[in-house]
Amino acid sequence: MAALAPPVAAIRVAVRRALTGLPSPGPVLVACSGGADSLALAAATVFVAPRLGRDTVLVSVDHGLQGGSAERAEAVAGWAREAGFTAASVARVEVAGRPGGPEAAAREARYEALxxxxxQHGAVAVLTGHTRDDQAETVLLALARGAGPRGLAGMPARRELGGVPLLRPLLEIGRDETRAACAVLGLSPWQDPHNTDPSYARSRVRADLLPALVRALGPGVVDNLARTARLVAADNAALDELAGTALAAARHPDGGLSAPALLALTPAVRGRVLHAWARELGAQPGALSHRHVGALDALVTAWHGQGPADLPGGVRILRRADRLQPVAVG
Structure with missing residues (x-):
């Protein structure tokens, strides 16, 4: 028997590790665009999942942003049926009219469809093909945008998406490995022109910035950026736990928070407490920024009788005596 090619073996091991952590039985769903990353993920999942007693479902999302996108999505679904997936389908989404830039709008529409x-399929998890290179690009974009620790933590290997676990098994796998795996398996990935379109920030990072860093600092820079994300994510988890305890301790029966209790916290923990509280009160997560949390922090640390802090989503916070309290707007 011929030895299994290392890239194929590495991707299968990564998928097995991700699926083994799922507690409940049921099918898993793979999001596949037909690119090398998601195609290698799909091929590994349809091999691994049945051996773990799980059915497999593939969905190819058609964003309708390019000519021939519908035909490509149908071709991916057709390949999946031949490859042994239990079910395969195309989800067509509408991107136009959504808030944010085109990348954010497409991502939101895609995740909703997944x-x-x-x-619909009773899937216990959604798998996406984000790789170590994607993680490195995410960290660089976060740095450029002045993101805090949450941005520098990059993409988590697992998170909840509308109540469904979203898994990224390939975050330790390089993009070169997914391409090599496709070549070994005789798969022909689709090359998305958006990946080389300079009008997208991520495309510029992929085509210009990251290669320049590799030339200047060596090939280990991609691994190091991905490692940074893992280390920051671990610190985030510890700080979030501290913030959860602190938020509970600072609560007042009237629904507000104790300003003296908040003042006693370190700035890193206090910021997380205020961020979590704002979201709890209904502030829109996507629009809640460092500026908004800073305004709340000023009510604690630089209180001189100033007016309320207005948060996205129609949330208003006022300080009264020694407490921060939400107040009605309008």
Whole structure:
């Protein structure tokens, strides 16, 4: 028997590790665009999952942003049926009219479609093909945008997406390995022109910035950026736990927070407490920024009788005596 090619073996091991951590039985859903990363992930999942007693579902999302996108999505679904997936389908989404830039709008529409498909099929997890290179690009973009620790933590290997676990098994796998795996398996990935379109920030990072860093600092820079994300994510988890305890201790029966209790916290923990509280009160997560949390922090640390802090989503916070309290708007 011929030895299994290392890239194929590495991707299968990564998928097995991710699926082994799922507690409940049921099918898993793979999001596949037909690119090398998601195609290698799909091929590994349809091999591994049945051996773990799980059915497999594939969904190819058609964003309708390019000519021929519908035909490509159908071709991916057709390949999946031949490859042994239990079910395969195309989800067509509408991107136009959504808030944010085109990348953010497409991502939001895609995730909504994947969650809906997971619910329809009773899938216990959604798998995406984000790689170590994607993680490195995410860290660089976060640095450029002045993001805090949450941004520098990059993409988590697992998070909840509309109540469905979203898994990224390939965050320790390089993009070169997914391409090599496709070549070994005789798969022909689709080359998304958006990946080389300089009008997208991530495309510029991929085509220009990251290669320049590799030339200047050596090939280990991609691994090091991904490692940075893992280390920061671990610190985030510890700080979030501290913040959860601190938020509970600072609560007042009237629904506000004790300003003296908040003042006693370190700035890193206090910021997380205020961020979590703002979200709890209904502030829109995507629009809640460092500026908003800073305004709340000023009510604690630089209180001189100033007016309320207004948060996205129609949330208003006022300081009264020694407490921060939400107040009605309008």
């Amino acid at each position: 969650v809906e498909a997971a619910r």
